[in-house]
Amino acid sequence: MRSVRQCSRTACTHAAVATLTYVYADSTAVLGPLAQHAEPHSYDLCADHAERLTAPRGWEVVRLMPAFEEAGPTPDDLSALAEAVREAGRARQAPAGEPSSVTETARRGHLRVLRAEGD
Numbered sequence: 001m002r003s004v005r006q007c008s009r010t011a012c013t014h015a016a017v018a019t020l021t022y023v024y025a026d027s028t029a030v031l032g033p034l035a036q037h038a039e040p041h042s043y044d045l046c047a048d049h050a051e052r053l054t055a056p057r058g059w060e061v062v063r064l065m066p067a068f069e070e071a072g073p074t075p076d077d078l079s080a081l082a083e084a085v086r087e088a089g090r091a092r093q094a095p096a097g098e099p100s101s102v103t104e105t106a107r108r109g110h111l112r113v114l115r116a117e118g119d
Contacts, residue, residue: 005038007046016044018068020053029055032064 005016019035020043022028031053035042045053050068055061106113 005034005044007049008043009045009049012046012049014046014048017047018045018050018065019043020045020050027059028062029053029059030062030064033068 006012007014007016008020016034018031018033019039021030021032021039021041023030031045031050034044038044045068047068053061101117102114103117104112105115
């Protein structure tokens with residue numbers, strides 16, 4: 001499923017469509033299509049910020065795509081979303097290693113609160 005990452009620019013709430021990476025050795029800013037995964041040393045930009053990007057004096061901007069446009073959801077995205085909703089709606093079963101006398105009472109992220117029958 002395609003990412004729904006937001007633009008890295010402060011206070012921008014638009015969806016990211018491009019990834020900006022700096023090549024310091026060559027004094028080059030490379031602006032390309034949105035990367036599959038967010039990287040710590042790259043910046044995701046929306047269409048507006050990608051179009052208006054300028055580089056510092058003496059640097060070159062390499063644009064790997066002439067125009068960046070927001071793309072709507074594809075059938076694959078919608079299928080993946082529907083499958084995620086179905087999976088979340090299924091009843092959770094206790095992991096195989098826990099005794100049947102232990103029940104899950106709360107969950108927060110990856111942490112669970114378990115209660116034994118005697119408590």
